[in-house]
Structure formats: C-alpha cells, structure tokens
Amino acid sequence: MKRNLLPIIGSLLGMGLIIWAININGEIVNFVDISSILITVFGSFCALMISFPYKTLLNIPNVMKNLLITAKDNKYELILLMSNLSRKARMEGLLALEDDMVEIDNDFLTSGLQMVIDGVEPDIIKDIMELRLATLERRHRTGQEVFEKWGELAPAFGMLGTLIGLIVTLTRLDDPSNIGPGMATALITTFYGSLMANLVFIPIASNLSEQTDEEIFVGHLIIDGLLEIQAGSNPRILEEKLTTYLSPEERELFDELRIVSEAEVYE
Numbered sequence: 001m002k003r004n005l006l007p008i009i010g011s012l013l014g015m016g017l018i019i020w021a022i023n024i025n026g027e028i029v030n031f032v033d034i035s036s037i038l039i040t041v042f043g044s045f046c047a048l049m050i051s052f053p054y055k056t057l058l059n060i061p062n063v064m065k066n067l068l069i070t071a072k073d074n075k076y077e078l079i080l081l082m083s084n085l086s087r088k089a090r091m092e093g094l095l096a097l098e099d100d101m102v103e104i105d106n107d108f109l110t111s112g113l114q115m116v117i118d119g120v121e122p123d124i125i126k127d128i129m130e131l132r133l134a135t136l137e138r139r140h141r142t143g144q145e146v147f148e149k150w151g152e153l154a155p156a157f158g159m160l161g162t163l164i165g166l167i168v169t170l171t172r173l174d175d176p177s178n179i180g181p182g183m184a185t186a187l188i189t190t191f192y193g194s195l196m197a198n199l200v201f202i203p204i205a206s207n208l209s210e211q212t213d214e215e216i217f218v219g220h221l222i223i224d225g226l227l228e229i230q231a232g233s234n235p236r237i238l239e240e241k242l243t244t245y246l247s248p249e250e251r252e253l254f255d256e257l258r259i260v261s262e263a264e265v266y267e
Contacts, residue, residue: 004069033188036185036189040158040193044156047157064204082242090234108222129222144212151202157189164189169186
C-alpha cells in the first residue's frame, strides 16, 4: 500500500478557497458560531448513532485509513506476473509455483494460487474467491454508507438549526436591531451543513466507493488469471484475455513492461 494525500490536499484547498472568498467581502469571524456547530456536526452524528450499529461506527477510523492509502498493485503488473506464473507452470508444473508465493505481496492472489497448487477444482476455487470478494464488498460498502448517510443528515440538521435561529429571531421582533444579526446567525447552520456534506462526507463516500469498485474489478481479474493458469493455458492467451481489463493507456504500459521482461529473460 502507498499513501494517498489527494483527499487531504483537496479538503485543505477547498476550505482555503471558501475562507478566502469569505474574507474578500466579509469577515471570517461572522461565520463562527458554536451553537451552529453543535447542532450541525454533533446533532447529525447523534442521528448517525441511531442509524447504524455500534460496531459499524467503531470501524470509522479504519475506514478513514483506507481513504488515505491506495493499492500498490497495478493491473498490468499483475497480468505480467500471472503470465510468468503460467509460463513456469507449463514448463515445471503447478507445484513449482510454491517458490514464487513468498514473493507475492497480495493476499487474495496467494490464497487463490495456493488452491490452484493444491489441485482444488476450478469451480470451487471460483466460488470461494467470489464469495471472498462479495464479503469484502459488503464490508467496504458499509463504511461508504455511513458517510453517505452523514452527507444526508448534515444539511438536514443545518436546516433544523436555521429554523431554531429563525424562531429565536422572531421572538425578538420588538428590537429591529436584532433582526439582521439574528437572521445571519440562523443561516450559518445551513452553511455548515452544506459545507460538511459537500466538502467532507459525500466526497469521502465517493472515494470509498471508487476504491471498492476498483478492488472488486482487480479481484475478478485475478480469478480469471488463476483459472487460466490452472487450465494450463498458453501465456499469450492468458495475456490477451486479461488485458481486456486494461484501459488503452494501461495496455501500452503493459506492452512496454512485457518487452522489458522478455529482454531480461533472453539476457
């Protein structure tokens, strides 16, 4: 895994732009209100506590860690690896692949490869690995759903805070000087709710969804590759099948990597 600082950079830039825009025509101090923060942030979190089980909310820190890391495996590197494994299996047999397992830093791939070496039936291997993918997806989707729900709740509580502020303001109509500041304070909660939802919660949910989709996609690539290795397919056939998972840009990178790999073999 490698660090992904883009979410932090995007959040800081977005917040910086908003603060800059506020300071152009106003003062940032006018946008600071403790009661609005309590209603919007903590109020929406209380609703979140009702919406999800305790264990799910307890897992939020781990979900946030996934936000800041990306898988180090590239699809084209995985395809080349499985092509080499296929070539070795055809020349030396499946048992010879055990020596390569210690060098593979991908638990999903190594677990499937071990079943291939052990001679497990292809249908069973496929069922087990697809079940693992389904379990992984369900676990990841749960974390995503937490932030999607939080993104729905924050603006709603912002509006609730605005209504509270308007009610308080309307009870003080005997003093017209309080109407302007009161209306401004009432609208701050709506601002907080929209800001938190659109700059924090919804983007986090989208990021997690994209990561999950990519991990599932790569998982299916690995399953297809392992089944081809077990079937004793020609490495070129395996490559042609698996490169359908690649974008045109990734296909070019794969071709370059394959040329370099073949050159090293002939040397």
